[in-house]
Amino acid sequence: MSDTSTVGRATAWAAARAKEIREEFPFVTRLTRQLVAVNLLDSATRLAAQTFLTAIPILFVVAAFAPDAVREQMLESARGALGLSGDSLDQVRQVYGDGGTDSAVRDTSGVVGALVMLASATACSRALQRVCERAWGLPSAGLKLIAWRWVAWLCVWLAVVILQNLLRGGFGAGPWLGLPLSYAASVLLWWWTQHLLLGGRVPWLPLLPGALLTGVGVVSLSWASRLYMPRTLDRSLAEFGPFGLVFSLLSWLIVLFTVVCVGISAGCVIARERPVARRLRTPPAGRAAAA
Known part of the structure; x- marks a missing residue:
């Protein structure tokens, strides 16, 4: 009987403390609910897996068909984003081959990669679209409204990845210009991404907080990486071979998309806070869903 009363008192105390926290920090409560609504860990893991599966065929297509200058920029962007060096950099270079690689082998690899890419390349943009829709409480968009946007998003992001190293270096001026340029470009890119994948159902201004949080978070993670x-990467490659490299890259992608999901979700919550909502003219949740 004593044990039962002790458990009851502990449960009542925990419930009371939880209520106090909800009343004292309503933003934290709303953000927690939002992260639960978007299935944070599940969405981040799904996005990481889809990105990895999309990146592999794109890597082979670029290696097979792209001009040498584009291939070199892609390699430099990957090296700059992850700090690739030593054995890990050599593994990536092997995918691209050298100038003496047999053209027939490259063409065959490129055709296979292109076929796989056509079948799976939009998986990442579709998964990201679902995250944005869950954050804003919107139903799935019709195929006619959104299908072309998946391809547009993929093409723009591929161009950004290729040019990422030039941007990070400030187009030759150095990190003093490259860092602010990277932050500005990232914010604009995530602002456009949300508007595009939501099919224009949410106005531009309410999407700005999410773009700021996501853009700053992604660039900060990239520089810290x-x-x-x-x-x-070198330790994983030495201990487990190529499988260790895959595991490390997947882990990094999960962290990256956790930042993305938190940024988009927190941005939605901020945009719906009363003082901010008035300035940004954020539509009520019901009206956005109806749109």
């Missing part, structure tokens, strides 16, 4: 990812 240059400090610890090279050692992590």
